[in-house]
Amino acid sequence: MKAHDALYIDGEWRPAATTGTIPVINPADEQVIAHVPAGTAEDVDAAVRAARAALPGWAATPPADRAARIAALRDVLAARADEIAATVTAELGAPPKLAAAVHTGLPIAVAGSYAELAATHPFEEKVGNSTVLSEPVGVVAAITPWNYPLHQIVAKVAPALAAGCTTVLKPAEDTPLTAQLFAEAVHEAGLPAGVFNLVTGLGTVAGQALAEHPDVDLISFTGSTAVGRRIGALAGGAVKRVALELGGKSANVILPSADLARAVATGIANVMSNAGQTCSAWTRMLVPAERYEEAVALAAAAAAKYVPGERLGPLVNAAQRERVRGYIEKGVAEGARLVTGGPRAPLATGYYVSPTVFADVTPEMTIAQEEIFGPVVSILRYEDVEHALALANGTVYGLAGAVWGDEEEAVAFARRMETGQVDINGGRFNPLAPFGGYKQSGVGRELGAHGLAEYLQTKSLQF
Ligand code: NAP
Ligand code: MG
Numbered sequence: 001m002k003a004h005d006a007l008y009i010d011g012e013w014r015p016a017a018t019t020g021t022i023p024v025i026n027p028a029d030e031q032v033i034a035h036v037p038a039g040t041a042e043d044v045d046a047a048v049r050a051a052r053a054a055l056p057g058w059a060a061t062p063p064a065d066r067a068a069r070i071a072a073l074r075d076v077l078a079a080r081a082d083e084i085a086a087t088v089t090a091e092l093g094a095p096p097k098l099a100a101a102v103h104t105g106l107p108i109a110v111a112g113s114y115a116e117l118a119a120t121h122p123f124e125e126k127v128g129n130s131t132v133l134s135e136p137v138g139v140v141a142a143i144t145p146w147n148y149p150l151h152q153i154v155a156k157v158a159p160a161l162a163a164g165c166t167t168v169l170k171p172a173e174d175t176p177l178t179a180q181l182f183a184e185a186v187h188e189a190g191l192p193a194g195v196f197n198l199v200t201g202l203g204t205v206a207g208q209a210l211a212e213h214p215d216v217d218l219i220s221f222t223g224s225t226a227v228g229r230r231i232g233a234l235a236g237g238a239v240k241r242v243a244l245e246l247g248g249k250s251a252n253v254i255l256p257s258a259d260l261a262r263a264v265a266t267g268i269a270n271v272m273s274n275a276g277q278t279c280s281a282w283t284r285m286l287v288p289a290e291r292y293e294e295a296v297a298l299a300a301a302a303a304a305k306y307v308p309g310e311r312l313g314p315l316v317n318a319a320q321r322e323r324v325r326g327y328i329e330k331g332v333a334e335g336a337r338l339v340t341g342g343p344r345a346p347l348a349t350g351y352y353v354s355p356t357v358f359a360d361v362t363p364e365m366t367i368a369q370e371e372i373f374g375p376v377v378s379i380l381r382y383e384d385v386e387h388a389l390a391l392a393n394g395t396v397y398g399l400a401g402a403v404w405g406d407e408e409e410a411v412a413f414a415r416r417m418e419t420g421q422v423d424i425n426g427g428r429f430n431p432l433a434p435f436g437g438y439k440q441s442g443v444g445r446e447l448g449a450h451g452l453a454e455y456l457q458t459k460s461l462q463f
Contacts, residue, residue, distance in 0.1 A: 001090050001177060003034035007043055007200065008183035010050035011193025017042035022173050022200065027093040027314040027351045036176040039201035041209035044168070047197035048213050051139045051166040054194030059136045059164040067119035070161055073189035074111035077150075077182075081108065084181055088149055091175045093314040093350070098274065107154035109431050110447065117452050118162035129463050134456040136164035137241055138217030141210045143203070143231070144179075145223040146172035146316050147277040147373075153182050155435075155446045156220045157196060163455035165218070168197045170207045172223075174316050176200040203227065217241065218455065222279075225371075225440060232443065243444030243454050245279065245436060247371035248399030251392040252282035253413060254295065255385070255405025258425075263404035264295050266426050268302035268377060270402070272355055275313045276324075276375040280400035280421065280435075284361075284368060285379045286388050292381045296359045299379060300340045303355040306375065308346040312355055315374060321351040324374030331358050331367040336378070363394050371397070385413065393418045398438030402426075420445075 003024070006013035020038035025031065037043075058066070077084065085099040094103055123134045140160040144152040153169060160167050171179035183198040199206050211219055211231050218241035221231045228244040235242035252267040254260065270282045287295040306312040315321045325343040332338055341356025353374050361368050361378040368378050382388040392401065398419040403410040407424065414422040418438045423429075434450035436442050444454050 001033040001087070003036055003177055004180050005035070005037060007037055007039055007047070008180070008187070008196075008198040009043070009047045010197065011187070016040070022176065022202065024091050024174070024177055025317065026090050027316050028309075030349055030351070033090055034177060036180070036200045039199035039206040041205070043199050043201070044170075044206055044209040044213060047168040047199050048139060048210070048215050050194035050197050051168050052215055054192060055136075055139060055166045057192060058166055058195050061164065063118050063121065063123055066162060066164060067115050069189060069191050070111060070118055070158060071115035073185055073191065074108060074115055076185040076188045077108050077111055080181065080185065084150060084178065087177050087181055088175075091177050092146060092149060092316055094274065095311060095313050098313070102274070103148060103150060106148075106431065107150040110151065110154050111158050113431055113448065114158035114162040114452070117449060121162070121449065121452060127460070130460045131463070133459045133461065135459055137455050137457050138165060139215060140165045140167045140455065141213065141216040141219045142167055142169045143207050143210065143219065143221045143223065144169065144171050146174040147274065147279070149175035149178035150182060152222050153179060155451065157182075159446075159451045160220075160455045161191070161195065162452055165455050166195045168199060168210060168216070170199055170201060170203070170210050173200075173202055211235075214238065218243070220444075220454070221245070228442070243446070244442040245444070245446060246440060246442045247397060248279045248281070248437070248441050249284060249369065249371055249395045249397045250280060250282045250400040250402075250419065251284045251286055251417070252402045253286045253388055253392055253404065254288070255388075255403065255409055255413065256288045256291070257406040257409060258404035260291055260295060261298055262426065264298040265302045267402065268299055271377050272303065272306040272312060272375050275315055275353070277316065277320075277373055279371075282400065282402050283372065283377060284391075285377055286382055286391055287379060289381050289383055296339055296357070296379055299357050299377060303340050303357050303377070306355040308352040308354060309350065312352070312375060314351040315353060316351070318351055320373065321353055324353050324372055324376065327367055327370070327372045327374070328353075328356055328376060331361070331365065331376075331378070334365045334367070336361045336365060336367060341376070363391055369395055389413065389416055396440040399436075399441035
């Protein structure tokens with residue numbers, strides 16, 4: 001696979017300060033497909049300095065002109081869609097259909113939404129005798145995970161650019177090739193030098209240096225709760241803005257009035273997509289006691305359609321596969337009923353895990369509380385609606401969720417859920433709707449106008 005042996009800093013590809021590299025592995029066949037530079041603190045410093053130097057010019061660029069550059073970026077991404085999808089398949093292992101539709105189509109749509117928002121957002125408003133200005137926060141550090149390689153980048157960089165901020169990206173070490181493609185697209189779209197910079201490297205080296213850099217004004221991080229906590233503490237200590245998009249353990253609440261077959265099938269598909277590596281996945285299915293066995297049978301049948309190596313891709317790396325297998329073993333050890341799947345590797349090569357369904361899961365079990373990040377569903381039984389609500393809200397997380405049933409009842413239930421998003425009866429994903437966590441799922445929102453607001457600070461002029 002084609003890769004740059006350089007970092008993208010100040011509008012050009014330049015060699016890193018040191019010669020270390022990171023191998024990129026195709027998780028479907030475990031082959032090394034490329035190497036990218038392992039950037040260090042010195043490279044991060046060069047990138048932050050480039051972003052700082054570019055800030056006054058970009059911040060002063062009229063929003064309509066920023067919008068035109070972001071629209072050009074969207075167009076380049078769209079023109080290179082096939083290449084993006086192939087790259088995501090190669091470094092993440094996503095099945096080609098998913099790579100094209102979700103991993104490529106979604107970020108192109110999000111880039112388009114920020115071209116439009118940059119052009120239409122009211123960056124000035126009147127409040128009584130004041131004019132309130134929305135100004136860019138400054139230099140943005142974007143630290144992204146591997147699960148949606150391009151989407152995670154675009155969901156941070158596009159609103160930052162729309163706001164007039166400049167950016168330094170440290171992408172996940174597992175998926176740097178998609179990030180390099182994005183940098184090429186930025187270049188082709190004619191964004192001014194230094195407005196976007198890319199430093200590939202290890203989280204503990206380049207990521208840490210970026211999060212600690214005194215000249216970064218805002219850190220936007222998506223990834224594990226453990227790293228998010230540290231970044232939040234760092235940002236607090238330095239009194240800088242921070243947005244954290246962390247884990248989830250979202251509930252798929254099937255009310256007695258629901259279309260059970262549809263709710264279960266959609267719920268299983270929601271978890272199995274991207275091999276379960278989705279922070280907003282509905283990994284806990286909540287079913288009324290009187291329909292429990294029926295739901296378990298439907299779930300097992302739906303999960304069986306996700307054949308590893310076909311519809312179900314591998315996990316991103318060996319460590320994630322081991323982590324997920326460990327959770328499956330823990331589920332069995334703590335007394336849950338393994339309905340289908342299990343810890344055994346379904347294929348001889350590739351980091352695959354079988355689609356796994358657990359029944360008789362009780363709320364204190366590890367598999368009911370912790371984010372597994374694999375193709376694993378836990379089915380819990382509830383006695384009445386109040387019990388369902390206690391279960392739904394009974395984790396430290398609150399990122400997403402679903403409710404199925406009579407619409408009025410479902411909405412009433414959703415209003416009482418401690419979570420950032422709820423899909424009612426299969427409501428479609430909306431790339432303009434604010435996305436982010438209640439409780440320990442994070443701080444701040446991404447996407448749409450709320451996502452743009454993260455990158456703005458306000459100034460009031462009194463007349
Ligand atoms: P992670 O380590 O938190 O990775 C997220 C990003 O942070 C990566 O770019 C990573 O670099 C970087 N990073 C790591 N340590 C850092 C540090 N000390 N300072 C600054 N940046 C740092 O997540 P992971 O290890 O890939 O995944 C572990 C678990 O996190 C998963 O099993 C899942 O539960 C959760 N997760 C959640 C999401 C989400 O969308 N919310 C996404 C991915 C993972 P490296 O790539 O070099 O580690
Ligand atoms: Mg990591």
